[in-house]
Amino acid sequence: MADTAKLPADSFKPMSADDRAALDSEKIAAPSLTFMQDAWRRLKKNKGAWVSLILLALIFLFAFGSAVVSPHDPNQVHPEYANLPSKIPGIGINGFNGTLVQAGQRIDAYKQARATGAHYLMGTDYLGRDLLSRVLYGTRISLIIALVATLFDLTIGVTYGIFSGWKGGRVDTFMQRVIEIILSIPNLVVIVLLILILKPGMLSIIIAIALTSWTNMARLVRAQTLEIKEQEYILAARTLGESSLKIAFKHLLPNLSSVIIINTMFTIPSAIFFEATLSYIGIGISSPQASLGTLLNDGQKNFQFLPYQMWWPALVLCIIMLAFNLLGDGLRDAFDPRTKE
Incomplete structure (x- = not known):
């Protein structure tokens, strides 16, 4: 049996304080974060996206x-209170104190209509219906349409895009021609x-x-699937015998989540604007139901004399569109690891 080699005693010496300080400086002090945690941290640093x-x-x-x-009640009619301007208690600013200009003179519209005990924060329309209640109700209708349409966009577009990109070849070519x-x-x-x-x-x-709206989602998902399916971990999963369905849920969808979420943030405002456009031109939501489009259509009829009836729904629509676009930009930057902070 060979003799065991022994190191001399002078080969070892205790670490000095400087050596320990040098080792401590090389430690990674930042906590480890998952991809979603890091994306959430990036999103919170984007003030515009966070406010949105x-x-x-x-x-x-x-x-x-x-x-x-x-x-x-958004559909309750009060003809005696028709076309009352906005009145906010305690606010004396013109436009919010219940006064308007008639024949070159500013008058108290509520006193003239004998509605001294009432106040409407956004005023009333031509039938005396509360505009605030109708804006809230109309916003809900527009959001419901956008969310349901987005649900179809996610289910059809994501499934179609993954299947097309995963199959490739003639199947992919035929499916893209359909799009x-x-x-x-x-x-x-x-x-x-x-x-x-x-x-x-x-x-x-x-x-x-x-x-019609799912085609953009399908094309984006298909392009990402074509890239992801050539990665090593996908090839390893296929080699180990995992089914295509399991690979789609376990590997493809998590890696496609950023593309899906970002595109969804742009799909929702597009659907809201499409619904508002249809209702504005008279082929969308019909009266007495309210949506942002129908409120804009009703408001533009009296815009020259009672502009507030169009300002309020237009302001809500602008805020929704701007907020979704800013949030979409923030999510795009948050999910992109190449973005510089």
């Missing part, structure tokens, strides 16, 4: 809680054809958006 997220949360809260927070055919048909033509079959309303708008 808070605004959207408040809008959703008030819109879907309108049955509780609405001061009046190109759908993209060649204008959305307005689709909604007009649906109106001929169905009556104007939420159902026809949702079906029209669901039939």
